[in-house]
Amino acid sequence: MEFMVDSERCVRCGACIQECPTGLLIMGDESPKKGRGGCILCGHCVAVCPTEAIDYDGTPRAQQVDLRDYKTLSAEEAELFLRSRRSVRQFSKKQVSKEEITRLLNVARMAPTSTNTQGVSYMVIQNPETIAKIRQHVTTWMESMSKLYAQMRIYYRTITLYEKTHNRDPLFHEAPTLVFALAPKRNFERGLESSHFCLSYAELFAPSLGLGTCWSGFAEYCGKVDYEPLVELLQIPDDKRIGGAIVVGYPTHTFRRAPERRPLEVTFDK
Ligand SMILES: Cc1cc2nc3c(=O)[nH]c(=O)nc-3n(C[C@H](O)[C@H](O)[C@H](O)COP(=O)(O)O)c2cc1C
Numbered sequence: 001m002e003f004m005v006d007s008e009r010c011v012r013c014g015a016c017i018q019e020c021p022t023g024l025l026i027m028g029d030e031s032p033k034k035g036r037g038g039c040i041l042c043g044h045c046v047a048v049c050p051t052e053a054i055d056y057d058g059t060p061r062a063q064q065v066d067l068r069d070y071k072t073l074s075a076e077e078a079e080l081f082l083r084s085r086r087s088v089r090q091f092s093k094k095q096v097s098k099e100e101i102t103r104l105l106n107v108a109r110m111a112p113t114s115t116n117t118q119g120v121s122y123m124v125i126q127n128p129e130t131i132a133k134i135r136q137h138v139t140t141w142m143e144s145m146s147k148l149y150a151q152m153r154i155y156y157r158t159i160t161l162y163e164k165t166h167n168r169d170p171l172f173h174e175a176p177t178l179v180f181a182l183a184p185k186r187n188f189e190r191g192l193e194s195s196h197f198c199l200s201y202a203e204l205f206a207p208s209l210g211l212g213t214c215w216s217g218f219a220e221y222c223g224k225v226d227y228e229p230l231v232e233l234l235q236i237p238d239d240k241r242i243g244g245a246i247v248v249g250y251p252t253h254t255f256r257r258a259p260e261r262r263p264l265e266v267t268f269d270k
Helices: 015-019 044-048 075-083 098-108 128-146 150-166 188-209 217-224 228-234
Strands: 003-005 025-027 032-034 054-056 121-125 177-184 212-215 240-249
Touching: 003 032, 015 025, 015 044, 044 054, 098 121, 098 177, 098 188, 121 128, 128 150, 128 217, 128 228, 177 188, 177 217, 188 212, 188 240, 217 228, 217 240
Parallel strands: none
Antiparallel strands: 003 054, 025 032, 121 177, 177 240, 212 240
C-alpha cells in the first residue's frame, strides 16, 4: 500500500504519527514516512491531517467523510439521544424498504471492532414465511434446551405463556424485518463482540430513520450454537456464524419518557 505525503503541504505537526495505533509512521527528513510495522487500515493518519498533506491508498481521503463543519452534539443532546433509544416490540405492518435497511446497515458497519477487523456481514429476512420458519426452529431449539437448562426452562415458559395470553409472536414481535449479523467462525469470540457493536450502532441510528429495533437474543443464541435446522434454512456459509439478531420495523408507539437504570457503580483510584 502506498502512503503519499505532499511535503509542501505537510506542517510536520506529527499528528499522523501520534495517532497511528501500530506505530508504523515515523518522521522523515521532510515529512512523515512509513517505518516498520503493520497497518490496520483505520484511516486515522489521513483523517487527522490538518492540511490534507497525507493520502493513503489503503484508506483514501476521497472515501472519507469531511467532518470539518460537523458540530458535536451538546452533552445534553447526546445524553438524550442515547437515553431515548428503546427496544421496540410493537410494529406497524409497513415493510421497511431495502434502501432504508441498507442505509441502516451502512452505519452499523462503522462501529468500532478490535484491531479494526470489521468482518461482520448481514442477512436480511423479510419474507413472512421465512420469519415464521425461523421462529419455529428457534422455539423448537428453546424447548429442547429447556429440558437441560433451568434458565432456558424459564425463558421457554415465559414465551409460551406470552404467546398463549396475547396471541402474538414473542420472539420477533411481528416485525416485518429480521436482521442477522454474521461473523467469521474463525476467532468467533471477537466476531461476536463485533456483531454486537455493529447492531448497537444500528439500534442507535434506527430512530433517525423513523425505525425501531429490538434484539432477538434467542435467535442469536440458537444461531451461535450452529443449530442445524436454522443454519440449513438460512444457508449460513460454512465459515460464518450468527453473531446477533435484531428485528426492525416502524414503531407503533412513541415512548414519552426514558426509564432509569440501576444506580451507577464506579470506583476511582484516588
Ligand atoms: C443481547 C441482547 C439480547 C436481547 N434479547 C431480547 C429478546 O430476545 N427479546 C426481547 O424482547 N428483548 C431482548 N433484548 C432487549 C432487552 O430486553 C432490553 O434492551 C432491556 O430490557 C432494556 O430496555 P431498552 O432496550 O428499551 O432500554 C435484548 C437485548 C440485548 C442487549
